Amino acid sequence: MVSPPAPSELELVHRALQHLRPGLDPALARRLRTADWAAASVEEGGQFHRVLVLEDVGVLRMTRAHEVGAAPAARWAPERDPAAHLPRRLALLDGLASALAERDVSWAVPVALSDPVSAGPGAAVLQRFLPGGPYPPHEGDPDVLRGVLDDLAAVDVTDPRIAPHLGRPFAFRGPWTPARARHVAALPGAVAARLGAWEGHDVDARLGAEAWPDAVAALTDAVTTWTAAPPVPPSLVHGDLAGHNMRWRAVPEDEDPRAPLRWALAGVLDWDLACAWGPALNVAYLALWHGEQKVPDLARDAAEARRARVWLGAMAMETLDDAAARDAIVGGLAAGSWRRLLRKTLPRVARALTALDG
Incomplete structure (x- = not known):
């Protein structure tokens, strides 16, 4: 399901923009800060997170407070809480990006562009936008x-x-x-x-x-x-x-x-x-x-x-x-x-x- 961003989600974007990673390319930082994030869309499909996507600019990843299909008041068990695992997963993406670049691999991973920010019981982070779409089913070479x-x-x-x-x-x-x-x-x-x-x-x-x-x-x-x-x-x-x-x-x-x-x-x-x-x-x-x-x-x-x-x-x-x-x-x-x-x-x-x- 895709929907326009809610005001609270746009507020998360603006908070994350205040915590862009040191050393981020200045042109990319400027593009992130001046983009029209209200034109983004929110995709609900992830098991552990939702994403606010602004085409060709960036993605705000927002961890879910509970598993898809669980009662609204439910919460993750501590060992499965995606907010708790977010720093580790972002560090993994950094390591993978470096290792893949050293081998001149042509595809990318969605590294973080900001530090994580709190989002109620969860967390959110800006990540690199990766273009493209899924391969047509059953047609892969x-x-x-x-x-x-x-x-x-x-x-x-x-x-x-x-x-x-x-x-x-x-x-x-x-x-x-x-x-x-x-x-x-x-x-x-x-x-x-x-x-x-x-x-x-x-x-x-x-x-x-x-x-x-x-x-x-x-x-x-x-x-x-x-x-x-x-x-x-x-x-x-x-x-x-x-x-x-x-x-x-x-x-x-x-x-x-x-x-x-x-x-x-x-x-x-x-x-x-x-x-x-x-x-x-x-x-x-x-x-x-x-x-x-x-x-x-x-x-x-x-x-x-x-x-x-x-x-x-x-x-x-x-x-x-x-x-x-x-x-x-x-x-x-x-x-x-x-x-x-x-x-x-x-x-x-x-x-x-x-x-x-x-």
């Missing part, structure tokens, strides 16, 4: 996307400018605890009560009601084991690498106005969940947007492709777990919503089991 994966893999996660500021694996929804796995394992009964039947067996015999708990255990145990005892050295994992977090620009192949266009990455947003983890996760995130059929072309080798498919299956189970939690909170998702979700996730789980067996 595997060679171009593989180049982005190589850029990420080349970042040294032990670099002292980066390592202290990375998050932890499983930071978004937490690890696969036994209780959480049992909750997902019980889905066939809960869904059958809503829809009249659990149709997992129609997708794959390994997804029938009796076999489903074994499928849950297989995938969740695999990703938990890989996290505790990595099969390959951990590398930089973005945490949500796709969609609107990747800003692409269509540029002509050459100076001829009739030349075909190619997509060039301008920048990557939203590093809140970045950590040192299995590189197959970045492949899996890209596959969610660009198509799972591209996994073999995106992965470095067949083993990474198999791990990416297993991660996709675990992500599908996480989606089902989230849906079941929402179902309990709001009093029941529509039956049609459940059926669409199952049609999307169950085949992914089946492919993950095949990859794990391979």
Whole structure:
């Protein structure tokens, strides 16, 4: 959802403008201070923050007081409060920007232009505007996307400018605890009560009601084991690498106005969940947007492709777990919503089991 800025949000902009970072380019500082911020728009999509965007000028990032969908009076648990994590995340962006520049990487990250300022129970900060938009779904060029994966893999996660500021694996929804796995394992009964039947067996015999708990255990145990005892050295994992977090620009192949266009990455947003983890996760995130059929072309080798498919299956189970939690909170998702979700996730789980067996 996009809306015009409220007076309180414009006040936050003006407060942040009083705290621009020392050493900021004078021309950029002048542009920020003289811009018409009332012409900006507020985008609500982020899980941890909202953003006020002034095209080609800057972005005000405002942390949320509570998780999307929570009661208005709710507040983050201290360990998840985005305002508390904001200084660390901004320091990570500084470290990444330096490391990427040293390697002449062509895309950017949204470094801070100001120091954070308080915003009620949260915080706000001005950040660099990154132009472009999302790549059209399912149309990504595997060679171009593989180049982005190589850029990420080349970042040294032990670099002292980066390592202290990375998050932890499983930071978004937490690890696969036994209780959480049992909750997902019980889905066939809960869904059958809503829809009249659990149709997992129609997708794959390994997804029938009796076999489903074994499928849950297989995938969740695999990703938990890989996290505790990595099969390959951990590398930089973005945490949500796709969609609107990747800003692409269509540029002509050459100076001829009739030349075909190619997509060039301008920048990557939203590093809140970045950590040192299995590189197959970045492949899996890209596959969610660009198509799972591209996994073999995106992965470095067949083993990474198999791990990416297993991660996709675990992500599908996480989606089902989230849906079941929402179902309990709001009093029941529509039956049609459940059926669409199952049609999307169950085949992914089946492919993950095949990859794990391979």
